Amino acid sequence: MIDRVSGRRYWTVEQKMAMLRDAFGSGGCVRTAMDRHEVTSGQLYSWRRQAMSGELSGKPISAPTVPVFAEVRIAESGPAVPALPPPLAVGSGPVEPVGRIGIELRSGIRLTIDSTVDADALRRVLSVIGQ
Numbered sequence: 001m002i003d004r005v006s007g008r009r010y011w012t013v014e015q016k017m018a019m020l021r022d023a024f025g026s027g028g029c030v031r032t033a034m035d036r037h038e039v040t041s042g043q044l045y046s047w048r049r050q051a052m053s054g055e056l057s058g059k060p061i062s063a064p065t066v067p068v069f070a071e072v073r074i075a076e077s078g079p080a081v082p083a084l085p086p087p088l089a090v091g092s093g094p095v096e097p098v099g100r101i102g103i104e105l106r107s108g109i110r111l112t113i114d115s116t117v118d119a120d121a122l123r124r125v126l127s128v129i130g131q
Helices: 013-024 030-037 041-055 118-128
Strands: 100-104 110-114
Touching: 013 030, 013 041, 030 041
Parallel strands: none
Antiparallel strands: 100 110
16 A cells, blocks of 8 residues: 655656556566555556557557467368369359358357458458457
8 A cells, every 4th residue: 555645746757657667567567566666556557548648758659469379270171172163254154162161260250261252351351250
């Protein structure tokens, strides 16, 4: 618990950023930063929000990017998938879908697409359901 300090305290942007590094940087700890710098957690989180929006220093900082990996599972072998048929002449009838890919998103949504899927349409669908 932080005791009340009489009077208002002021910190430079550099001091605030150093406190934020202590609290949220690699190996940082909010509790330790609070004790070391005698500030409240609310103050640290307010400064973090301001730093990320650019309000604190005039330039926004971005959160560190974390690599995202997709889980891939190989299904047990089933019937062989035939090779893609040669292109058909215009007006020669419907194209039979060949080769299917199953996609399971983190949200639990499952999609099955085939080789005739329009890549741009699939990209748009994935961007909407991936949100």
